[in-house]
Amino acid sequence: MYAFLYNQPVIHYCLPVSMTAAADFHTIIATLRPRLLGFARLQLRSAAAAEDVVQEALLAAMEGAERFKGEAAFSTWVFAILKNKIIDEMRCARRTKDDIDAEDALDDALSALFDQRDHWVDMPPAWGDPEASLEQKRFWEVMDTCLTQLPKSPARVFTMREFLGLETEEICKELAISSSNCWVLLHRARLALRECLNVRWFGETAS
């Protein structure tokens, strides 16, 4: 949509008059943009869609930029705008054949965790001190890989719940799905993430 703006510093198009120094503002945008893109890409799974929402959020944010004195307030505001753009984008997203295949594959993989009586085939082991992992850069790479591997439907609901902080009723309303469907998708997302982190991270570090 804003393809003509790609690869160009946003500042060239819209200089906020009352942010004291345009150079400062340029720096703020330059540091903020990669974070916004990372956030959007993780949730939308499409670099192009992420570019679009970030561009839209920055353009919307700059219209009111003069109201913000500090960098922290401005960045909070941009993230709030971006969140809403992401929700709009998620609401419109359609599932492709590949998405549906990925969901079926996940269902099979999760069913295989339980036996005929629905008890664990392999008991989930303890993770020791998982909080210690939060400080490790490599842990977050694994986490992002695991999040990216989730099929679209569970990923979308999980993201809205855990990243965007929506209540399940709000998610159901936004996506026009039932609450039981919502809970099923959240359950699958959590089981899949638990399993992925267990295999790719805690399995290696557990003593």
Add this chain to the structure above:
Amino acid sequence: MISCKHATELISQGLDRRLSLAERLRLRLHLFICIGCRNTLRQFRFLRKALLQHPWRR
């Protein structure tokens, strides 16, 4: 006695809504005897806590 699969459903839903008294009792009884589901409970809670500290939030 509820199954492990059903226990994990209740654990997950417990993060999103208030479970009924009957659900809480059934889950508690199951957790009392099942270490795999106790680990799952801790790990589902950890997932929420971890994502609140995701690097992009810092």
